[in-house]
Amino acid sequence: MAKILVVDDEVEACNVLEEFLSSKGHDVHIALDGPSALSKFQEVKPQLVFLDMIMPGIGGLDVLKEIKKIDPGVTVIMVTVVTDHEQAKETIESGAYDYITKPVDLNYLENVMMVKLME
Amino acid sequence: MNKLYVIDGPHRGNSFALNDDITTVGRSRDNDIRLSEIGVSLHHAKLVKKQGKIFILDVSSFQGVFIDGQKIEAGMEVEIRKGNRFVVGNSVLSLQKEATGENLAQAYPTETQKTPVDTSESLLEKHESRDYAPTVGLLLRISNIFAKSHDIHDVLQEVIDQIMDLLIRINRGAILLLDEGTGRLEEVVSKTRIGPKAGPLPKINYSRTVVDRVMEEGEPVMMPNTSLADEADLSESIQVMNVMSVMCVPLKVEGETRGIIYVDSIELPYGFRKEDLQLLGGLADTAAVAIQNAQLYDALKKELDERRRAEEALGKTGQALQETRDMLVQSEKLAAVGRLSAAVAHEILNPVNIISMRLQLLEQKEDLAGAVKDALAICKNQLNRIVKFTEDLGQFSRSSRKHISMNNLNEIIQHTLLLSDPQFKEYDIKTDVNYGTALPLIPLDKDRIEQVIFNLLYNATEAMAGREIRVLGIKTGLSAPGDYVQVIISDTGTGIEDSHMDKVFDPFFTTKDRGQGTGLGLFISYSIIHEHAGRMWAENNEWGGASFYIELPVDGGHQ
Numbered sequence: 079m080a081k082i083l084v085v086d087d088e089v090e091a092c093n094v095l096e097e098f099l100s101s102k103g104h105d106v107h108i109a110l111d112g113p114s115a116l117s118k119f120q121e122v123k124p125q126l127v128f129l130d131m132i133m134p135g136i137g138g139l140d141v142l143k144e145i146k147k148i149d150p151g152v153t154v155i156m157v158t159v160v161t162d163h164e165q166a167k168e169t170i171e172s173g174a175y176d177y178i179t180k181p182v183d184l185n186y187l188e189n190v191m192m193v194k195l196m197e
Numbered sequence: 198m199n200k201l202y203v204i205d206g207p208h209r210g211n212s213f214a215l216n217d218d219i220t221t222v223g224r225s226r227d228n229d230i231r232l233s234e235i236g237v238s239l240h241h242a243k244l245v246k247k248q249g250k251i252f253i254l255d256v257s258s259f260q261g262v263f264i265d266g267q268k269i270e271a272g273m274e275v276e277i278r279k280g281n282r283f284v285v286g287n288s289v290l291s292l293q294k295e296a297t298g299e300n301l302a303q304a305y306p307t308e309t310q311k312t313p314v315d316t317s318e319s320l321l322e323k324h325e326s327r328d329y330a331p332t333v334g335l336l337l338r339i340s341n342i343f344a345k346s347h348d349i350h351d352v353l354q355e356v357i358d359q360i361m362d363l364l365i366r367i368n369r370g371a372i373l374l375l376d377e378g379t380g381r382l383e384e385v386v387s388k389t390r391i392g393p394k395a396g397p398l399p400k401i402n403y404s405r406t407v408v409d410r411v412m413e414e415g416e417p418v419m420m421p422n423t424s425l426a427d428e429a430d431l432s433e434s435i436q437v438m439n440v441m442s443v444m445c446v447p448l449k450v451e452g453e454t455r456g457i458i459y460v461d462s463i464e465l466p467y468g469f470r471k472e473d474l475q476l477l478g479g480l481a482d483t484a485a486v487a488i489q490n491a492q493l494y495d496a497l498k499k500e501l502d503e504r505r506r507a508e509e510a511l512g513k514t515g516q517a518l519q520e521t522r523d524m525l526v527q528s529e530k531l532a533a534v535g536r537l538s539a540a541v542a543h544e545i546l547n548p549v550n551i552i553s554m555r556l557q558l559l560e561q562k563e564d565l566a567g568a569v570k571d572a573l574a575i576c577k578n579q580l581n582r583i584v585k586f587t588e589d590l591g592q593f594s595r596s597s598r599k600h601i602s603m604n605n606l607n608e609i610i611q612h613t614l615l616l617s618d619p620q621f622k623e624y625d626i627k628t629d630v631n632y633g634t635a636l637p638l639i640p641l642d643k644d645r646i647e648q649v650i651f652n653l654l655y656n657a658t659e660a661m662a663g664r665e666i667r668v669l670g671i672k673t674g675l676s677a678p679g680d681y682v683q684v685i686i687s688d689t690g691t692g693i694e695d696s697h698m699d700k701v702f703d704p705f706f707t708t709k710d711r712g713q714g715t716g717l718g719l720f721i722s723y724s725i726i727h728e729h730a731g732r733m734w735a736e737n738n739e740w741g742g743a744s745f746y747i748e749l750p751v752d753g754g755h756q
Contacts, residue, residue: 094554159546180546181553
């Protein structure tokens with residue numbers, strides 16, 4: 079079981095992931111924008127973050143950099159519709175563990191997560 | 198009172214009163230009777246009144262004076278009686294009582310006037326049987342050539358050929374024209390005929406005296422026998438070269454003397470007879486018309502050529518303008534789609550993502566009825582269609598950063614063919630690959646160019662589905678003059694309809710069944726080639742299918 083923060087400006091997206099991950103026994107928290115994601119992160123101190131790349135206001139990449147400042151050891155998996163490898167690579171360089179693309183394959187998401195958590 | 202009547206010749210109808218002592222006859226102005234015609238020497242003859250009789254005296258004219266067909270001896274006074282016809286040059290004169298209102302034509306019937314007046318009896322003997330029918334034929338032949346040929350040289354050559362054929366006693370003939378640039382007479386055509394006596398002939402050294410006189414006066418000159426001519430009328434060259442007879446006529450274009458026709462004989466005098474002068478004059482007139490026509494034709498042709506060149510240049514400019522406009526339109530389309538696609542992909546994929554995840558959660562429920570499972574599967578498939586479409590769109594939202602490296606196009610094609618091989622096997626497609634040798638490495642984004650080739654191979658495969666012959670042709674090479682590397686991908690499919698030819702690269706244009714294609718493949722390919730400063734177009738090929746051409750600049754478009 080892991081403590082997970084899901085960040086997405088789409089509340090329904092957060093809800094589905096919360097339902098899925100909860101059903102797998104994890105402790106899931108959600109945030110709908112960048113600023114609340116940062117305060118939630120500091121409050122919850124999750125092991126793992128699913129972070130939407132494109133959000134209004136502070137974007138996913140900036141949130142990632144802030145989170146990594148707070149806790150360099152945290153696992154962040156980017157979720158994005160952008161298939162641009164350049165941008166995805168940049169998130170990796172900024173400390174993201176991996177990135178998955180929308181529409182998200184839940185089995186794949188779980189696999190990526192479990193591989194990391196079992197390290 | 199007796200008067201001298203001109204009853205034939207250029208001055209026919211004129212009459213002259215005689216002085217009481219001496220009346221001079223000749224071509225120059227100081228004569229009492231001036232006959233300004235060729236064949237009349239400057240000072241030709243004198244008429245002397247003595248004891249009520251009239252005598253004529255040849256003052257060394259070069260053509261002589263003839264009385265009733267008999268040449269009189271130079272320097273000898275010969276009496277002229279009333280009714281005698283005597284000939285000076287081409288003029289036939291007669292001493293008569295002054296006509297009083299009498300019609301001259303009645304007094305001298307036509308028959309009399311037509312009496313042959315020839316100053317060169319020796320020629321008459323030889324050529325008497327020759328009539329002038331060939332002359333008409335000759336003029337006709339030459340007219341035909343004029344009608345057919347606009348080349349002035351051809352026409353003049355033909356004129357000289359015909360003259361040489363007709364005047365069998367002359368040795369040389371030439372046509373000289375005034376060069377408008379230099380103002381000098383230049384030989385345009387010439388022909389020589391070597392007789393048994395003459396031996397090899399030197400280059401025609403035209404008698405300047407004769408030529409200059411013709412050019413200056415614009416009148417023909419004829420010397421049937423130079424040995425009888427005035428010394429003053431002979432040039433040194435005539436004497437040195439032993440020219441026996443000379444005939445020279447002007448070529449007049451619009452009243453201006455523009456050149457001459459020149460013939461001479463070396464071996465014998467009387468290379469021609471008097472009528473030949475008329476023939477030569479006629480030819481000269483015709484040739485002059487031809488010269489004028491040729492000049493008009495040249496001027497017209499030049500004007501037409503210039504106009505054609507101007508039109509071509511205009512056409513090219515127009516075409517270039519159209520191409521630029523097309524490219525601009527295409528660039529604008531690219532930019533617009535690029536801007537749109539990022540937003541669209543995001544807006545579509547977010548809800549799709551939610552639906553997709555919900556469906557996945559539903560699928561994982563264990564107590565689902567069969568019909569529900571089927572419905573879920575259909576929903577997932579339809580979602581995949583949307584995803585595929587947005588992925589295509591998403592290619593425009595990629596960053597504009599490119600990964601340019603030096604690549605060999607042949608290697609890119611080899612790699613893409615390898616990736617496409619399973620597809621070829623599935624559709625039973627044969628490939629015919631011709632790699633151009635010695636292709637230079639060119640700067641390009643390998644991934645994107647591979648994507649273009651892959652797109653084209655995929656389209657070609659689809660186009661050949663259901664066709665009897667399924668051959669995919671790939672050819673690479675350098676396109677002339679070598680600044681572009683070219684790839685041609687051809688299929689044996691059904692080709693592109695003419696009305697679709699200018700639309701195949703438009704975004705969202707597709708002829709595939711609904712759901713089978715997004716109409717973005719070729720558009721994306723085009724935009725990628727466009728980004729590489731390359732060219733891409735389609736043509737229908739000889740196998741009934743389509744061929745796609747790609748050309749990428751060897752220098753990457755940066756000269």
